[in-house]
Amino acid sequence: MTAIDNNVPSHLRGNGAPVQDERSLTDLRVKGTIPRELDGRYLRNGANPFTGVSDHPFFGDGMIHGMRLRDGKAEWYRNRYVQTPFISDPSRSILDLSVAMDMNSSKANTHVVGHAGKILALEEGHFPYVLDGDLNTVSATDFGGVLTGSFTAHPKICPVTGELLAFGYSALEPYLRYLRVAADGQLVQSETITVGGPTMMHDFNVTRNHVIFMDLPAVFDLEMAMRGEMPIHWDDAYPARLGVMPRNGTDVDVRWFELNPCYVFHPMNSYEEGDTIVLDVARLSHIWRDSMMDFPMPQFWRWTIDTVTGKVTEEQVDDRAGEFPRVADSVIGLKHRYGYMMAIPAAFSYDDPMSSSGAIMKYDRETGARSEIDFGRGRMPGEPVFVPAEGGKNEDDGYLLTFVYDASSNTSELVVMDAATMSDTPIATVDLPRIPHGFHGSWVAASVAN
């Protein structure tokens, strides 16, 4: 186990500690059988401070951990920093306003997605960074000069049209822009959206015909920014609203629906059903009311917007804590039956990882059942990424991929789990060095980006 140093911030202890070496490993030890149909890369991003230190869990530098699978083999594991200006000049601070307003100054630490032949490392305040198939950084991109502000870390790829639907928010006007990237990678729509103020909008929702913005009471405070603090706080006076807009619509088409104050970093999925729009989300009662480490436990909720009456029905689905909800990429914006989440153990601490067991939960929204994969004591998975099985008939015919950290050996492994059966026994594992806990990832099939 990594030694605990109480002088180190809590988010950098245990498996929160960054790894400093960039490795390229082959001849990896595999247990079980990697399905031959898995031809691509499992990529995962996370905040891994280049200097070894960061003031907040969100401020570390983006490091991509990647696993190339092909022909039933674990061809390579690599981890690479995204080469942002913070790597070439580690003295730069993201809390310096002039740095933060430079759209190339991304930490690129939040998500990594494949679209239109490109791999994009994303963070929500700046331009995306393009990576090549070996995880080398190519450059930041402004989509040929069309993108003039930030780009979310949580765009959604429509499985029907292949579009990448996105947005960007800002502390300065315009506070919100809707962004629509065509299937060929061209940014074809950039639309200013009117909101009540500058809020931190971490993620959003898409349906077959609409996008839904979450304008929630995490509000920018320029005075905090001038003091060099994280410039966002909870504001009881700011109304929580959902904004529904046709995917090809404009600002005048947005309809706003009020709901109870809360914060949602991550929706699971959303879809239209008759006159309603259903959103499954991981909901927090608030964030950052008391401090910048004020994160209540997220829980699974369902919101249903009645577009005729204007009412939002809010229903708690589960009282167990979970985050990083995902569905199969094939049902994004469409009615899903199954959703997956990383469980958050009640007693979990970076300082004492052996005190709890990690799990991935699966929700069947048709039957209401919850099942789980239990990884055992001291073994923590990350966000579950679903990869469909070749020729699969059901929505859950496929695999769940994630990195699992094992505190007893201080190492990690890639696990390939059976999403249909949720068996605790992996289909395959690949032994890896320690991979720090991180944020989001994707399966990027070789057919998408190579």
Ligand SMILES: [Fe+2]
């Ligand atoms: Fe996120």
